[in-house]
Amino acid sequence: MIEKKKKQQKQEHEQAEGKNNIFQVAKLSGVSIATVSRVMSGKVYVSSELTSRVKKAALTLGYCPNRSASNLRKRVSKTIGVIISDIENPFFTSVIRGIETILYDAGYSLLFCNSDEDPKREKTHLSILRAEDVAGIILTPTKNNNEFCKSLVESGIQLVAIDRSPGMDYMDGVTVKNKKGAFEATSHLAQLGYQRIGIICGPKQTSTSVERLEGFKEALLHHNLVLDQKLIIYSDFRQMGGYKAMQTLLDLEFPPIAVMVSNNLMTLGALQAIHERNLKIPDQIAIVGFDDMPWATSLQPSLTAVAQPAFDIGTTAAQLLLERLKDPTRSYRQVVLDTKLMVRTSSGSKMNLLIKPVNET
Amino acid sequence: MIEKKKKQQKQEHEQAEGKNNIFQVAKLSGVSIATVSRVMSGKVYVSSELTSRVKKAALTLGYCPNRSASNLRKRVSKTIGVIISDIENPFFTSVIRGIETILYDAGYSLLFCNSDEDPKREKTHLSILRAEDVAGIILTPTKNNNEFCKSLVESGIQLVAIDRSPGMDYMDGVTVKNKKGAFEATSHLAQLGYQRIGIICGPKQTSTSVERLEGFKEALLHHNLVLDQKLIIYSDFRQMGGYKAMQTLLDLEFPPIAVMVSNNLMTLGALQAIHERNLKIPDQIAIVGFDDMPWATSLQPSLTAVAQPAFDIGTTAAQLLLERLKDPTRSYRQVVLDTKLMVRTSSGSKMNLLIKPVNET
DNA sequence: TACAAATAAGAAAACGTTTTCTATACATAA
DNA sequence: TTATGTATAGAAAACGTTTTCTTATTTGTA
Structure with missing residues (x-):
């Protein structure tokens, strides 16, 4: 008799105060832990009698199921990893906000990592996320980790690439029409009569940078403008880089009269360099970001700038991921969102029709 | 015989391909799972012979321990929650970057949440983080969740407050000298000869907003300037809010000739309003952010702006948290970091070069 | 009346680790 | 020699869930 009781109590898990578990709820409500679990997850038959008793007990104890245990048993986690290359870039924070909005509603948590554009760091983060058993990962892929990404997908972790298209056929992706955006921006300058147009690019390897340069070149061609290689400066997508790049351009024997800058932070740097020399925008130099x-x-x-739907990039990526988690077999797809040229005054447009606040709450 | 073998194999966990676990590593290297675990954690005696065998096996299988299982067993997690009120505010992204830098090195992962300044959302996130079994939480506290925070601390989750001081004595905190910063900024304007100075504040409830207003008032008093209540506008720390607030100020019968704006986003909005009316900065209106x-x-x-050490706020908070995790009994402390007035041209300082930043670290 | 099907709830197994307990071999000290 | 300690490594328990397996009860149908 005593033997038996002892054995039963073996699992009673007398705990320290404060932390409480499913056994305590079961005890308080006088049911088995299975029933408690069923009530908490709420999708299986439990009598209304027991349901209410369990709910009451859970409430008074402030019980909430341990997520590690749950994840372990279910072999799925309600966590999604996000690896961003530069969290200090407002573009990416908007993306994150988009991701968060969707995933929060779907009951997921966000495990966040900053890769700093460093493939090694990216790889470390990827393996941490795998160990963490995330359901999926949304990332701005740097190069060099293709095989590793592939192995992740094979081991059941879904990936979604954003911003860059790594040319992988084993993951979904969200990008924007970089080439078209750059084409429009450059054409805009050309149409205003600028002939000597320069560009400040990002790193040579990133697809966004390459595509934007392509759009730039095509626009010059389209408007019968000569392409002076000296007016193409490669930089690093950072503020300081943009600053130095613009200095280089301005120091040329024949500097450009208009410039397109390939991302937001470099634009800030470029503006700084222009202001330092007391040049008038757009009269002495026009600029499009x-x-x-x-x-x-x-x-x-x-x-004047090419607007990217950053928030939508985030929501789209999150939705792609959710859909894939629901149906892992569906074909991979690349969503390409549109850009929009916001014409303001830095490009020298006389008709500043479109001045609108960017961000209304 | 067969019986016995079956029983032994019971634990062998024949898995699907791809995902691998400790049993497979043990099998491949011909040791027990205990030994594998000991090798992986690497702080207990294992012979060099077995160590190398296990390491090799782990490598070829690409094994890395499941974090949920580990957390569950160890009853601690290497995850820390971060709840930020507005991720689109660059100030907070710098803070996050600081946090990430420290915690990454210490082997922690970051579970990220956006509270949107909404106490209800904050509470939801807090309980998710508890379920997630995080070791600690760094947050920008909104009001109204005091008792809940307290219960978290009681259940063993350490909290660190940043940016705002909720006046709680059961958690560590990091803030800056808001009052002193505002005082210096306002004094700077007063010393330049501006007499009619306005301020755009944040929400009335947040401590940062209150402290900055206090510093503003004290500076006026100190310089024998009258305080016109009409020149104090409360807003919401957002760009649109700053835009509208500045419009309100400029629409006054006697508008201010200089303005201090209490945060970065509102400053952007204020600038927009000023530019829209084609007012010259600083000749027609001076501005300090x-x-x-x-x-x-x-x-x-x-x-011209009051610089906050955002990155350092993050690193400091992370360090406080790590120290507390190491020694949960140590007394709670509030770290107050310094601000620094960055004098540039929007305040009109060109006219008065005698002024220099009054500061010591 | 009897038998199948459906409902409800407990018992127990499983998830993949870490760690305690136990056992062996070997060295050292009494 | 015997006792004691130490280095090493396997067996088994434990962490807190979810879910499968059982069992008992109720309902529906031939």
């Missing part, structure tokens, strides 16, 4: 940012309308003159 | 941002030097004129 890529990425429309909150500060674009606060600049004097306001900044 | 709170929070020094990457774009401050790209503005024309460049923006």
Whole structure:
């Protein structure tokens, strides 16, 4: 008799105060732990009598199921990893916000990592995320980790690439029409009569940078403008890089009269360099940026820029991931979102029709 | 015989391909799972012979321990929750970056949440983080969740408050000298000869907003300037709010000739309103912002602003948390970091070069 | 009346680790 | 020699869930 009781109690898990578990709820409500679990997850038959008793007990104890145990047993986690290359870039924070909005509603948590554009760091993060048993990962892929990504997919972790298209056929992806955006921006400058147009690019390897340069070149061709290689400067997508790149351009024997800058942070740097030399925008030099940012309308003159739907990139990526988690067999797809040229005054447009606040709450 | 073998194999966990576990490593290297675990954690005696065999097996299988199982067993997690009120605010992204830098090195992962300044959302996130069994939480506390926070601390989850001081004595905190920062900024304007100075504040409830207003008032008093209640506008720390607030100020019968804006996003909005009316900065209106941002030097004129050590706020918070995790009994402490007035041209300082930042670290 | 099907709930197994307990071999000290 | 300690490594328990397996009860149908 005593023997038997002892054995039964073996699992009673007398715990320290504060932390409580399913056994305590079961005890308080006088049911088995199975029933408690069923009530908590709420999708199986439990009598209304027991349901209410369990719910009451759970409430008074402030019980909430341990997620590690749950994940372990279910072999799935309600966590999704996000690896961003630069969290200090407002473009990416908008993306994150988009991701968060969707995933939060779907009951997922976000495990966040900053790769700093470093493939090694990216790999470390990827393996941590795997150990963490995330359901999926949304990332801005750097190069060099293709085989590793592939092995992740094989081991059942779904990936979604954003911003860059790594040319992988084993994951979904969301990008924007970089080439078209750059084409429009450059054409805009050409149409305003600027002939000597320069560009500040990002790193040579990233697909976004390459595509934007392509659009730039095509626009020059389209408008019968000569392409001077000296007016193409490669940089690093960072503010300081943009600053130095613009200095280089301005130091040329024949500097450009208009410039397209391939991302937001470099645009800030470029503006700084221009202001330092007391050049008038757009009279002495016109400028068009890529990425429309909150500060674009606060600049004097306001900044003409190619707007990317950053928030939508995030929501789209999250949705792709959710759909794939629901149906892992469906074919991989690449969603390409549109860009929009926001014409303001830094490009020298006389008709500043489109001055609107970027961000209304 | 067969019986016995079956029983032994019971634990062999023949798995699907791809995912691998400790049993497979043990099998491949011909040792027990205990030994594998000991090798992986690497702080207990295992012979060099077995160690190398296990390591090799782990490598070829690409094994890495399941974190859920580990957390469950160890009853601690290497995950830390971060709840930020607005991820689109560059100030907070710098903070996050600081947090990430420290915690990454210490082997922690970051579970990220956006509270959107909404106490209800904050509470939801807090309980998710508890279920997730995080070791600690760094948050920008909104009001109204005091008792809940307290219960978290009681159940063993350490909290660190950043940016705002909720006046709680059961958690560590990191803030900056808001009052002193606002005092200096306002004094700077007063010393330049501006007499009619306005302020755009954040929400009335947040401690940062209150402290900055206090510093503003004290500076006026100190310089024998009258305080016109009409020149104090409360807003919401967002760009649109700053835009509208500045419009309100400029629409006054006697508008201010200089303005201090209590955060970065509202400053952007205020600038927009000023530019829309084609007012010259600083000749027709001077402006000083709170929070020094990457774009401050790209503005024309460049923006005078109170710099907060956002990155350091993050690293400090992370360090406080790590120290507390190491020694949960140590007394709670509030770290207050210094601000620094970055004098540029939007405040009109060109006219008065005698002024220099009054500061010591 | 009897037998199948459906409902409800407990017992027990399983998830993949870490760690305690136990056992062996070998060295050292009494 | 015997006792004691130490290095090494396997067996088994434990972490807190979810879910399968059982069992008991109720309902429906031939």
